[in-house]
Amino acid sequence: MRLVLVGPPGAGKGTQARWVARYYDVPPISTGDIFRANVVNQTELGLEARKYMDAGDLVPDEVTIAMVADRLGYPDAAGGFLLDGFPRTRPQAEALDVILAELGTTLDCALELQINDYEVIRRLAGRRMCRRAHVWHVDFEPPTVDGVCDECGGDLFQRDDDHPATIRHRLDVHAEQTAPLIEHYRALGVLVQIRATGKVDEVTRRAIGALDTCGPRR
Ligand code: ADP
């Protein structure tokens, strides 16, 4: 299964990526997580990306596309993958089509997680994560011990870009640059859309139900 998740920040892409990728036995690849790991490790890529991430802007296409092209060449992605947070612009979507064509394959599905801005703001304002990219929510998905990740025991923190003014800007960036990709994937005949509200496991069931109608049969 070769799959992309599309939806505004806070739609639950990272949360669902984990379960959906496990179901299809493909690696979840989050460009946001890769950038954040580079920021923590203070790599050249991280120092460059951070300027844009903190402001809620997109990292330039050349940088992002080169990073994804490299990642999709890893052996674990040969049999399929789930991209979370990429593509986010038309040039990125076109580059992905070219990368896949060069690998002799195509995308099976683009899954859109649909949610309104009000819900997104509630989700992002309460989001907490650990350094290993496990995601929690202070009200909706609280960890057992406040501030500690149930999965790895690491400290939970609030992302620098999950503050009200930056959230608003990221929603605008999404509406301007990413939402138009829905039409790109509709035209390619690979778009599936689901409502992203309700409990996490309900959304996962909805996602898998929709995805099983497209792409290769399991
Ligand atoms: P994205 O990757 O799309 O930015 P996340 O998966 O990080 O979104 O989810 C954003 C926040 O919303 C997180 O705090 C997460 O715990 C919470 N969340 C995710 N799915 C749900 C859900 N179905 N109901 C309530 N909260 C959710």
Ligand code: AMP
């Ligand atoms: P995310 O974790 O998906 O919310 O991404 C966090 C931040 O990383 C975004 O606000 C961007 O600054 C950057 N980023 C992640 N994916 C992309 C992408 N495909 N293109 C450009 N910037 C990205």
